Structures are given as C-alpha cells and as structure tokens.
Amino acid sequence: MKQPVLTMTRRETFSASHRLHNPTLSDEENARIFGKCNSPNGHGHNYVVEVTVKGPVDEKTGMVMDLVELKKAVEEAIMKPLDHKNIDKDVEYFRNGVVSTTENVTVFIWNQLKNYTKELLHEVKVFETEKNIFSYRGDIL
Ligand SMILES: Nc1nc2c(c(=O)[nH]1)N=C([C@H](O)[C@H](O)COP(=O)(O)OP(=O)(O)OP(=O)(O)O)CN2
Ligand SMILES: [Zn+2]
Numbered sequence: 001m002k003q004p005v006l007t008m009t010r011r012e013t014f015s016a017s018h019r020l021h022n023p024t025l026s027d028e029e030n031a032r033i034f035g036k037c038n039s040p041n042g043h044g045h046n047y048v049v050e051v052t053v054k055g056p057v058d059e060k061t062g063m064v065m066d067l068v069e070l071k072k073a074v075e076e077a078i079m080k081p082l083d084h085k086n087i088d089k090d091v092e093y094f095r096n097g098v099v100s101t102t103e104n105v106t107v108f109i110w111n112q113l114k115n116y117t118k119e120l121l122h123e124v125k126v127f128e129t130e131k132n133i134f135s136y137r138g139d140i141l
Contacts, residue, residue, distance in 0.1 A: 003056035008064045010051050014083035017044040018100040054122035073116035102128040106136045
C-alpha cells in the first residue's frame with residue numbers, strides 16, 4: 001500500500017576551529033587564495049548543522065525514523081569528531097590534506113552520517129555563520 005513520504009530534520013550546533021590551508025601549495029599561494037582565513041593560528045566558528053532524513057511513514061511505528069536513533073547518529077557522526085576540536089589537526093580526514101572549507105566539512109558529515117542513516121539520509125545543511133550556508137544531498141559529478 002502507498003505511504004506518505006516525509007522529511008524529518010534534526011538541528012545541532014558544534015564549535016570548532018580551523019585554518020584554510022592547502023599543504024601542497026606554497027605559503028604565498030595559500031595566502032593569496034585563502035587570505036585572512038589562512039592566518040597561521042586559525043579561527044573558529046559556531047557551526048549549525050541540519051540533518052534531514054526522508055522516507056515513508058512506517059505503518060507500525062508511525063515514524064520516518066526514530067528521533068532517538070537520529071539523535072544518536074548526530075552525536076556519533078558529528079558531535080564526537082567535531083565539537084570543540086581543531087578540524088585540521090584532530091580529524092583524520094582533514095589531517096590528510098583535505099582543506100577544511102565548509103564544503104568539505106559538509107561532505108565529511110554526510111559520509112559519517114551515511115553509516116547510521118543509510119538510504120534515509122536526504123540532506124546535510126551546514127551554517128558556517130548566519131550568512132554562509134552549505135548543503136549536500138550526496139550528488140557527485
Ligand atoms: N567557498 C568557501 N569560501 C570560504 C570558506 C568556505 O568554507 N567555503 N571559508 C572561509 C573562512 O573560513 C571564513 O569562515 C569566512 O569568513 P568571513 O568572510 O569572515 O565570514 P562572514 O561571512 O561571517 O564575514 P562577514 O564579514 O560578516 O560577511 C572563507 N571563504
Ligand atoms: Zn572559517
């Protein structure tokens with residue numbers, strides 16, 4: 001039987017520091033490309049993340065996904081690795097030369113969450129600041 005399909009979103013906030021720097025480029029090139037965001041000692045953000053899952057409402061539970069499960073997934077996939085961390089130094093994915101732009105942070109979060117939410121994961125939206133917003137739905141070109 002056909003079921004209504006809904007989205008469900010959980011919002012969380014984490015604080016982290018970072019520096020935009022590509023180790024394969026010279027210091028001059030880094031300074032030219034990233035400007036003030038290449039400042040040697042880095043800077044921080046209070047990131048806001050919105051995680052959206054999408055799926056049919058299960059007839060038995062009345063849920064798209066149990067919010068308690070989504071909360072656990074957000075804790076494991078986002079908060080533990082990123083909250084109060086230096087993204088470039090504390091997170092292996094970024095230690096290996098991935099530049100810690102919010103684009104790449106958003107993809108990192110998507111990849112992490114995929115392990116918990118599987119095909120229900122619909123969108124990850126990251127607010128780096130109130131003005132700078134990034135979203136990802138798993139598209140690859
Ligand atoms: N495409 C991207 N560009 C930039 C990113 C990024 O993640 N992706 N990040 C930065 C810096 O890290 C920084 O976070 C942005 O700083 P800033 O321009 O100061 O941010 P605001 O929009 O809040 O500043 P306002 O001056 O209030 O507009 C740079 N570029
Ligand atoms: Zn920044």
